[in-house]
Amino acid sequence: MKDYMEMDAIGLSELVKKKEVKPIELVESAIDRSKQVNPLINAVIIEMFDEARSLAESYDLSSPFAGVPFLMKDLEFFAGAPYTGGSRLLKDFLCPTDSVLSSRLRRSGLIIIGKTNTCELGIQPITEPELYGPTRNPWNLSLTAGGSSGGSAAAVAAGIVPMAHASDGGGSIRIPASCCGIFGMKISRGRNPRNPDTFGLGVSHCVSKSVRDSAALLDATHGTGLGDPYIAPSPSQSFIKEVTTNPGRLRIGFLTTTFDGKPIDPDCRDAVVDAAKLCTDLGHHVEEASPAVNVEAFTKAFTVLWYQMVTLGIASLPALVGKEASVEHFERLTWEIGQAGAKYTGVETLTAMSYMQQLAGTMARFFTDYDLLLTPTLSKPPVKIGELVYKGDLEEYSRLANGWVPYTPLANATGIPAMNVPLYWNDDNLPIGVQFFAPYGDEATLFRLAGQLEEARPWAGRMPAFTKTP
Template identity: 30%
Template sequence: MNGVPYPLLSPGLAALPADMLRRMILGREISVPELVADALAAIGRLDGRLNAFIATCPERAMAEARTAQARLMAGAAAPPLCGLPLAVKDAEPVAGLPYTCGSLVYRDRMADADSVHVARLRAAGAIVVGKTNTPEFTLLGETRNRLGPDTCNPWNTALTAGGSSGGSAAALAAGMVPLATGSDTAGSITVPAAFCGILGLKPGHRRIPLWPGPGDWAPYSDVGPMARTATGLAMMFAAAAGPDPRDPLSLFPVVSRPETGSLRISWGRTVAGLPVETDCAAAAEGAAALFAAAGHRVDQAAPAVADPGAVHDLLGAVEEYRARGALLERDAALLAAETRAILELGRGIGPGALAAARAAADEVAARFRAFMATRDLLILPATASPAFPLRHPPERIAGQPVRPDWPSYAPFNMLGNLSGLPVATLPVRLTDGGLPVGALLFANPGQEALLLSALAQAETLRGPLAPPLLTSAR
């Protein structure tokens, strides 16, 4: 199983890589109903400890599985994601399933249409088995809300899975599904992927259309694939990418770069002097070493940009208030305290402060894009710390005091959102405590194909990691 992030202790079918499962289905080694039933059984066994899912749809999923199998048996061509179980983050709609966005405000809402992203994955043959947990309106770096228990990390259930796509990351890491979706405005795909030891891609801005949606964080919001292998990411991205007239920001072509052999790759332990734990910095260095060993041109260099955290926090609050400020008057009692605080922050920001923040963000983005223009990839630590105890983000990182907030433990992820460039998480190594740490790989506009190819090469060179233990801290 070359390229598998780690061998599970007791692997079921749904824990196998997506491309392997597709070959097994086409080779009649397994049936689609058998695979979907296995995924649903894995959710039933494990999710009571992980809280990765907010809802499942077993009857519907099995009906779709039987239909898919009947078509195959009748000789129909197999679609790219034929019969693969898919988990969808509860920040985008799936027709007929809950669409809560992690909020009590929408606890009874059911979606009446699929998002473009989901519709394309389903058209490619994926079968939705359920919706995964997310913090309220995707606003936290942990996956917790007032609807139910926190999502836990499969490597240690006393730890966070990260956020805001933590439900999807946990479901993948535990082997409940081979494919899942995420959304990302500041690292919501890449952070939980790092904490849970799986792969996630935040594509270039709107390479996958975002519709329908409330329009919040429009300059920075994207949806993208999460999977156990780089091949799984590539399969999902190929099925979902391309413009759609309902999302005006998506109206540009996807560009591919021809393979030219040796890549120009830079790597850094940090940016803007921000603190990073040794294990996390070592993950970036380890990823760079993999590419150097493969013959690529690798040097140590990082962009000279200011810390983007505070600026992105402020701009996000403005976007959030623009989209959902009315909830402060209408449903304040139903909102989490953190959501109310973000909305209040957005309401209180004046035009002068907003203009200054936008100028600062534009400067960071311009400098970052200029740095990237002279190289193919940039490697940075995926997070500044490994996964931390539930509801206890670090107050110190690498010995330095920090705010216990997402810009401290995920300081570089948002560079992909501010710049609009594609970025992915690659699991690289384990800490001495047995937790996964990873690297961010940034690429230039339209270079998702190159990025996915590089991920696959590094994954092969890295070899397998140890399995998640599904243990609780003692």
């Protein structure tokens, strides 16, 4: 299809519903594009092309995304498809059933053409698993696409699909969206089904070319599943309507340092200043402000919970394949984090959880004075492939990784929604994302502002040139 890469998912579905194109034409366009660019970026690691062609022969025109090609991150169960989570342990495992989210994605009319690369168990801000190799940034192939949803973000940025599944436990939607110059909404805790959900840190949604695609997909998937531990407030209207609803005059606080006042890369600072000016020009009240985050206490608490999630993964995943967990099944970083997490006591876990609840209160109080908080998404531009690969010192690795992503985990710890918006490119033509946080359950305000920003400064037409080689 000639104009395939220029359109978002809603636009493609509208063509199907008007019978101007057939789903098989869209599927073949996605497959052709994947064959063209995936050898360069390594975003799609499991091809499901024949299955997609078969699904394209039968479709429901009443579904919101009828016939649109889609990619699943390799951290979600999808019946009949491989599931590896980037780990050698699961390299031969086939999903016996759908997750609740996957079943809703099927019902939305999306056609899954494959699964995307992720770091092992989704625990890093980069996508460089030993099992599949690194996913490269379409804007500069020597740089990371971010993680853990790096494969999905790179695939969208490179035009393979207009939208792809992504998940976020510490920034894994927003980090790669920033690196790859696309839109990424980390939704509220409990907005989409996710069971089990250890400590409430993780959510699953998507990365997308357009704001309206993200909103429409959330309309199709939101709502808790049976047994889910959290329930987000019901939306007052559809999320897709919010995209074209006037946000009014918002009170936006912004900061150009880390939460503890440390300086960041000038490109990331300039991106925030630029976004703040754009918001001011659009009529919003914008001023410097920051919530009172004790960074040392937050980092300690988040580390306890994050490490214990890895410990739980190492303990529980072997049951899927009937093997005992051992060091040869996992990357060194994963295994060492799992070992470290096993040493925390129950009191330390409860203390960390209690701190997160206190921090949620801190953010709620901040949002009595402001509607949104604007920060950089990252502290510096995308890092080089290999720069954050584990070299054997867990403390040093954590310092480097946390230093690059000091902002995003706040939303996961407190359950609030946050979005990466691609408004700024630096002098090297690299996207530098900015992040907006909103109160718990208030995706509506984020979608309203995002729609306004997208109209004021469209980004969908910007495409990487693939001119730089590894």
